[in-house]
Amino acid sequence: MSCLPFLVVMLDIIARLPPKNVAQCKLVCKEWLDFILDRKFVRAHCHYMRASADQKLLMVGWKTIEVHSLNYKSPGFIVPRGVARPFYAHPSRMFFLASLDGMLCVCLQNTCELVVWNPLTTKFKKLANSNSQGFYKVDRDALGFFVDSSDDYNILHIKRRRGTMTVYIYSMELNSWSTVRFLKHRPYHHYTYLWSPATLCGGGLYFVVTQCRGRSDGLSVIRFDVNSKSFSELCFPNVYDDEVSGSLVNINEELHMYVCIGNYDYRREIVLWRLKNKSWMKGHVL
Numbered sequence: 074m075s076c077l078p079f080l081v082v083m084l085d086i087i088a089r090l091p092p093k094n095v096a097q098c099k100l101v102c103k104e105w106l107d108f109i110l111d112r113k114f115v116r117a118h119c120h121y122m123r124a125s126a127d128q129k130l131l132m133v134g135w136k137t138i139e140v141h142s143l144n145y146k147s148p149g150f151i152v153p154r155g156v157a158r159p160f161y162a163h164p165s166r167m168f169f170l171a172s173l174d175g176m177l178c179v180c181l182q183n184t185c186e187l188v189v190w191n192p193l194t195t196k197f198k199k200l201a202n203s204n205s206q207g208f209y210k211v212d213r214d215a216l217g218f219f220v221d222s223s224d225d226y227n228i229l230h231i232k233r234r235r236g237t238m239t240v241y242i243y244s245m246e247l248n249s250w251s252t253v254r255f256l257k258h259r260p261y262h263h264y265t266y267l268w269s270p271a272t273l274c275g276g277g278l279y280f281v282v283t284q285c286r287g288r289s290d291g292l293s294v295i296r297f298d299v300n301s302k303s304f305s306e307l308c309f310p311n312v313y314d315d316e317v318s319g320s321l322v323n324i325n326e327e328l329h330m331y332v333c334i335g336n337y338d339y340r341r342e343i344v345l346w347r348l349k350n351k352s353w354m355k356g357h358v359l
Contacts, residue, residue, distance in 0.1 A: 083108050088117040092129065092140075092175075092193050093154070099194070110194055112174075112224065119174045131156070131169075131177075131192070138164050140192070159195045160188060168211055171218035171228075171271060178218050178228060180209045187216075187228065189245070200228065200243050206250040207243065210234075213264065217271030217278035219299040229278060229297060231255075231268065238262030242302065253302050261295070272321035274328045276300060281309075281319045281330075292317060294330075310346045310353040329356075 083105070087098055095118060099106045108114055122129070130141045132153070139153040158164075166182040179188045185208045190197040201207035207230075209216065215231040228243040238261065240253050260266065261282055269281040277296045284291030294307040309319065310332050320331045328348040335341035345356040 079104075079108075083114060084117045088114060089121045092118075092122070096193055110196070112226075115174050133164050133167065133169065135165050136163075138192075156192050157195065158190075159197055160190075160199075168209075170209070170216045173218040173220070173226070173273070176218070176226070178216060180211060182211070185209055187230070187243075189226075189228070198245070200250075202250070204250070206230075206241055215268035215271065215280055217273065217280075217297065219273055219278055221302075222300040227299070229271070231280075233262055233264065236262065236264075240304075254304075256295075256304050256306060259306070269319075269321065271297075272323055272328065273299075274321075274323040275326055279307075279321050279328060281321060283318065292319060294319075294321075307348075307351060308353070310344075310355070312344075 087095065087105075087109075090098070095109060099109050132139050132141055138156040138158065140156055141153045160181075162179075162181045162183070168180040168182060169177055170180055170187075171178040175193055176189055176191045179190055180186070181188060184201075187200040187207045187209050188197055189200065199207070209230065210233075213233045217229040219227050219229065221227055223246070225244055225246040227245070230241040230243065232239045232241060238255055240255050241250050242253055243250050255261075261268075265285050267283045267285065269283075271278040271280055273279075277298055280295045280297075282293050282295055292309040294309060296305045296307055297303070298305070310330060312332055312334060314334050316335050318333045320333075322329050322331065330346045330348070330353070332344045332346055333342075334344070346353045347356055348354075
């Protein structure tokens, strides 16, 4: 072991270990602790974990937050592991908004504060400041988590207040907020429009925007380019009905959408569409 280069030990051996064992490795020495907290290690560890048969599911209960192991090669019950929260918040008063590379972006309902939290390292950062940035309204705002071209983790916060919309970006590298422009002459700031959670795919954050519940002509897809920090608008799949909804999903770095036709009590059809060259291709009917 003493002959192995440090990076080989950390990135090719330690990074392949389950999260519980990685957490134990933080106690070896300060050099290991600092490197395990580094972004390069975090991404290597996440890469190996995604390819592993042993997957983790974070489940939020009324009183507890637990990590459940899911292994598709050897199914069976494994006792879940409780997750300690390094900040004060009851699990029932927490909204989990986005995740990326093992980190979670959470809204604390009592204060509306945004928090970035890594359950593995237990480190967290509250994003709210005295300029009213970093406060999130669950029934009005939208949010996305991404890495830009400079390898910086960012939070995109689309904030709607009193008929206006402001778009903020929080940089974890700079520990500060900045603003970006939204599309001109578009009505999506109004409360009658509902924004879906963001889906990260191919250098973009995608949102389905719905005008209340209803017709397909009131639906659109908004894309935020994580490198140019600019917005664009895409058409919704070519579906015409009085009751339509869409849910985005990243499948092998290709953007797909499940389009449900019919009301919530009776789904007549679910169709999987794939985005290709800014156009939607119709796929499987479920």
